[in-house]
Amino acid sequence: MAKFNSLFQPLEVRRCTIPNRIVMTPMGTNFAENTGEMSFLHIDYYEQRAQGGAGLIIVENACVDYPAGSNGTTQLRLDLDSYIPRMFKLTETIHKHDTKIAVQLNHAGASAVAERINMQPVSASNLPNKKGGATPRPLTVEEINSIVESYAKAAKRAQIAGFDAVEIHCGHSYLISQFLSPLTNNRTDEFGGSYENRARFATMILKAVREAVGPFFPILIRISADEFLPGGNTLEDTLKLLEYFQEEADIIDVSCGLVDSIQYQIDANYLKDGWRTYLATAVKEKFNKPVITVGNIRDPKVANEIIESNQADFIGLGRQFVADPQWPLKVKEGRLDEIRKCISCNIGCSGHRIGLNRPIRCTINPSVNEGEAYKNQKVKKPCNVVVIGGGTAGLEAACTAAEVGCMTFLIEKEDHLGGLSVEISKIPEKKRLRDFPDYLIRRASKLKNLITFTNTEATIPFVEALKPDVIVNATGSTPLLPPIIGLRENIDRPQSSVKGILGMINNIDNYPMDMEGKKVVVVGGGAVGLDVVEFFSNRKAEVSIVEMLPVVGKDLDIVTKVGTYALLEKNHVNILTSTALQEVHPDHFIVKRNDQNEQLDFDYGFVCLGMRSYSPLMKDLTDAFEDKDVEIVNIGDSVRARRIIDGTAEGRNILNTLKTKGYLE
Structure with missing residues (x-):
């Protein structure tokens, strides 16, 4: 499309012509073999992104010095020649699609986990690279020289394996970053102190x-242009450091943040599209070299404007390529309404890989590895599918069933689709979440064999009239209201200042922007309660959070957790852990802490104790269709209140139900 023309202009760098300005940035997957070899699953994953139109793919970091330099549960390696053949298979596969491919070379340094590498991690000095991190051992000069040689040998292997370029990772709290940053480098020799000395290893x-x-x-x-930590490198510091080691670099991939500021490195969902482009522009202007900018870029208009206005030369997409491998192709062909925009939730990608040592998954893309191949399957005999509940789980199930040829009926009692995700997205900091239900609704609207009923209660006679072969119950969840004194009598009542999450959202436009001096107490330190805390503490209210467990945010992904803790500290939120709600009154809570009851007065009180499954029709459905050949499945929050990622996966799993019942091959 002409209006996105700037995104699709080629650019030549040292005789390598990159066909467009869209780069898949390196992002760990845990898809590698235990040996560190590239797996065929891995190759398929990257090929999908090449087929989707990426101009350049930068493969996730490969270890140059094993085991000391290793990070991740299953990390790629390029420290031995034996890794070349499978890497060559990868590059050969990617080149079939006119996509260029690079590999990122890395040494973890203090980011390595001692239990995995069976030794003390090494670094520039003995300073941990994160709060609570292990104390590393400072490298000797002899070891430094050996690691330099390891980088060179790994780069040569990459060249032999058919890569078009290599990327040296100099950011994100890995070894080179540990030398560059004053937070992790207190050396007094030629590798510490001045800008020149701290840059010497990279040089x-x-x-x-x-x-x-x-x-x-x-x-x-790849650099962390601003570390966003007190005492760390600022943009001005990084520009000075780059003077010493940028000469041999042809493209500068401008990122930011360290482990303790990971909410900026792996952008939190409240950060707007392209928010860190100013960092790339500063690097570009000083060194007159092509730069890659990153930072929550989902909107093609934002991406194109960045290139068109010469703020950067390439748009780097990481999680967006996980969510939708075909982003470039859809933009080029003008199919913008088909883009599955990443919502930056960081649950299936960063949360799985960093926090849980799992292979990556995606909240909104249940086929990270398989892609759209499921659409090639078609039912071999007529099949009617009735889906009850039009939230994200129900929508995914309905769309998937229709896409393989089922006659599908979606029943939703509200006047709109999207469920709880639409409601939560009304909180300003969570507005990016709305992109997912909107995508599902557009997808559903294009399927002629998917009929949607809104403002419709699902009754047994109505479901029976649709002659179902498969029934999917996806009725979601409702706020949990335990038997606490005064809770039901006061929550969301006109005479009371106490609200639940839905009551808060329904009243959201009535809260003033400046709430300085107002007391807010939020009961519940899970994800929902913390969303409420974020909203009010950002408006300068005096906020307290009450949580029965010893910590708040126990089940948050690592990126959200670090960002949330930083926000709680910045906004001086009063955190009351190991504290239980005892009584609810219109203007105060009674809580129990250290075996003592306390009264917490408030102007606004919120009870956010989580959600519980809501499936009022399941028993009636089971009874009504007991003697009929009808498969009934329960998915999403109506099974148990969980995250969107679980419901999306279960929605796609209707394919398994259809296979079991003999409708699919």
């Missing part, structure tokens, strides 16, 4: 890599 690596790969092979560097 040596870049020179060695250039010597290994020759003059015509592109080298990229």
Whole structure:
């Protein structure tokens, strides 16, 4: 499309022509073999993104010095020649799609986990690279020289394996970053202190890599342009550091943040599209080199404007490529309404990989590995599917069933589709969440064999009239209201200042922007309660949060958790853990803490104790269809209140139900 023309202009870098300005940035997957070898699952994953139109794919970080430099549960390796053949298979596969491919080379340093590498991690000095992190051992000069050589050898292997470029990771709290940052480098020799000294390790690596790969092979560097931590490198510091080691770099991949500011490194969902482009622009203007900008970029209009206005040369997409491998192709063909925009929830990608050591998954894309191949299946005999509940789980189930040829009926009692996600997205900091139900609704609207009933109560006679072969119950969840004194009498009542999450959302436009001096007490330190805390503490209210467990945010993904804790500290939120709600009154709560009852007065009180499953029709459905050949499945929050990712996966799993019942091959 002409209006996105800037995104699809080629750019030549050292005799390598990158066909467009869209880069898949490196992002760990845990798809590698236990040996560190590229798996065929991995190759399929990257090929999907090449087929989707990426101009350049930068493969996730590969270890150059095993085991000391290893991070992640299953990380790629390039420290031995034996890894070249499978890497060559990858590059050969990607090149079939006119996509260029690079690999990121890395040494974890203090980011390595001692239990995994069976040794004490190494670093620039003995300073941990995160709060509570293990104390590393400072590298000797001899070891530094050996690691420099390891980078050079790994780069040569990458070149032999058919990669078009290599990227040297100099950011994100890994080893080179640990030398660059004053937060992790207190050396007093030639590798510490001044900008030149802290940049010396990076300078040596870049020179060695250039010597290994020759003059015509592109080298990229990834940097944390601003570490966003007190005492860490600012943008101005990084620009000075780059003076010493950018000379051999052809493209600068401009990121930001360290482990303790990971909410900026892996952007929190409240950060707007392209928010950190100013960092890339500053680097571009100073060094007059192509730069990649990143930062929650989902909207093609934002991406195109960045390139068109010369703020950056490439748009880097990481999680967006997990959510929708075909983002570039859909933009190029003008199919913007088909884009599955990443909602930056960080649950299936970062949360799975960093927090749980699982392979990555995606909240909104249940087929990270398989892609759209499921659509090639078609039912071999007529099948009517009735889905009760039009939230995200029900919508995914209905769309999937219709896409493989089922006659599908979706019944929703409200006047709109989208369920709880639509309601939560009304909180300003959560507005990005709305992109997912909107995508599902658009997808559903294009399916002629999917008929939707809104403002409709699902009754047994109505369901029977649709002659179902498969019934999917996806009626969601409702707020949990335990038998606490005064809770039901006061919550969401006109005479009371106490609200639940839905009551808060329904009243959201009535809360003033400046609430300084107002007391807010939120009971419940899970994700929902913390959303309420974020909303009011950002408006300068005096906020207290009450949580029965010893910590708040226990089940949050690692990115959200770090960002939430930073927000709680910044906004001086009063955190009352190991504290239980005893009584609810119109203007105060009685809580029990340290075996003592306390009264918490408030102007606004909120009870957010989580959600519980809501499936009022399941027993009636089971009874009504007991003697009929009808499969009934219960999915999403109506089974148990969980995250969107669980319901989306279960919605797609209707394919398994259809296979079991003989409707699909």
